[in-house]
Amino acid sequence: MAKTFIEGIAQKLRIIPNLDREHDSGNYGPLRKYPAAEEWNEHIELDANAWPERVERKYSLVPTTCFNCESACGLLAYVDKETGQVSKFEGNPHHPGSRGRNCAKGPATINQIQDTERIMHPMRRVGARGNGGWERISWDEALDEISAKIRASLKTGAVDRVVYHVGRPGHEGFMNRVLRAWGVDGHNSHTNICSAGARTGYALWHKFDRPSPDHTNAKVILLTSSHLETGHYFNPHAQRILEGMMDGAKLIVIDPRLSNTAAMADHWLPTWPGSEPALFLAWAKMILERGLYDREFMETQVNWDAWMKAVHPEEACEFERFIELLIVEYAEYTPEFAAEECRIPVEQVIEAGEVVAGAGSRLCTH
Numbered sequence: 001m002a003k004t005f006i007e008g009i010a011q012k013l014r015i016i017p018n019l020d021r022e023h024d025s026g027n028y029g030p031l032r033k034y035p036a037a038e039e040w041n042e043h044i045e046l047d048a049n050a051w052p053e054r055v056e057r058k059y060s061l062v063p064t065t066c067f068n069c070e071s072a073c074g075l076l077a078y079v080d081k082e083t084g085q086v087s088k089f090e091g092n093p094h095h096p097g098s099r100g101r102n103c104a105k106g107p108a109t110i111n112q113i114q115d116t117e118r119i120m121h122p123m124r125r126v127g128a129r130g131n132g133g134w135e136r137i138s139w140d141e142a143l144d145e146i147s148a149k150i151r152a153s154l155k156t157g158a159v160d161r162v163v164y165h166v167g168r169p170g171h172e173g174f175m176n177r178v179l180r181a182w183g184v185d186g187h188n189s190h191t192n193i194c195s196a197g198a199r200t201g202y203a204l205w206h207k208f209d210r211p212s213p214d215h216t217n218a219k220v221i222l223l224t225s226s227h228l229e230t231g232h233y234f235n236p237h238a239q240r241i242l243e244g245m246m247d248g249a250k251l252i253v254i255d256p257r258l259s260n261t262a263a264m265a266d267h268w269l270p271t272w273p274g275s276e277p278a279l280f281l282a283w284a285k286m287i288l289e290r291g292l293y294d295r296e297f298m299e300t301q302v303n304w305d306a307w308m309k310a311v312h313p314e315e316a317c318e319f320e321r322f323i324e325l326l327i328v329e330y331a332e333y334t335p336e337f338a339a340e341e342c343r344i345p346v347e348q349v350i351e352a353g354e355v356v357a358g359a360g361s362r363l364c365t366h
């Protein structure tokens with residue numbers, strides 16, 4: 001497109017970039033979302049600090065991971081080929097979870113690696129605990145000393161005297177095996193503290209504490225609390241929740257607060273804290289009574305026969321009878337019961353329950 005007179009003046013005064021360079025832009029090329037993977041070993045960008053000089057800098061783009069939350073989004077470290085230092089972090093478009101999209105903490109990882117107080121070496125306490133004295137030791141010294149202490153404890157049979165604590169557990173499958181091999185049950189982490197309540201619920205319900213449902217293809221997305229903008233896995237989940245909503249999915253948010261997530265919901269249920277199970281039970285009763293449950297899943301994946309034998313040994317162990325008895329079991333969990341427990345209008349319990357009940361197998365919960 002031809003330049004206007006004003007643009008010509010602005011370009012000469014270097015108020016705006018040189019528009020004539022569009023076809024003369026060298027290796028850094030026209031505007032684009034991400035450098036192509038073929039260029040990652042030799043990526044060229046202009047040095048922003050050298051502006052208005054057009055100084056090219058060469059980078060090697062190295063895939064890495066952000067671990068500022070358990071989403072573990074993909075990052076690309078821009079390693080300056082001249083200095084060998086990381087200059088910045090950007091999203092990695094080839095990461096299957098984050099797909100190049102990160103929250104602000106991802107690029108801010110540069111602050112961690114450049115932190116002047118970052119501990120770069122093993123340190124051993126000097127003097128009494130609390131007096132602030134530390135000395136630098138080698139990795140070999142640290143490993144020898146720590147492993148000798150662990151071994152001495154284990155040899156006495158005092159497995160309860162070894163506690164393993166890690167900041168963010170990203171390697172737990174492996175570490176759990178090590179601890180089990182030692183016979184140690186002292187495993188703690190940031191995660192055990194910050195999300196133990198939610199994870200316990202997941203673990204008890206479906207034996208897996210880190211669910212990632214298919215929000216993109218959901219018909220109804222049911223969020224308990226504020227996962228869209230602040231919960232765990234929020235970035236990879238949030239982008240898929242938005243995709244699902246753009247495709248027509250309804251969003252139901254159960255949260256006492258009118259959070260950012262709740263403000264975006266089709267249905268916001270400000271339940272009294274701790275009353276959520278009453279709501280779930282009432283909705284389960286609605287689904288059962290209307291026959292909207294997934295029969296094949298219930299029949300093959302739920303231990304209904306064990307329940308029949310334990311609670312109703314006098315009855316025929318048949319799935320149809322199980323459903324009839326389950327409806328009797330849930331009889332008290334009426335919408336009125338849930339409304340009273342949750343302190344929300346009964347109409348809202350029924351309205352949102354009908355949306356949940358009508359979702360079929362395309363209900364995503366988190």
Ligand code: SF4
Nearest residue numbers: 066069072073106235
């Ligand atoms: S959501 Fe943000 S903090 Fe969490 S891993 Fe992704 S970029 Fe890092």
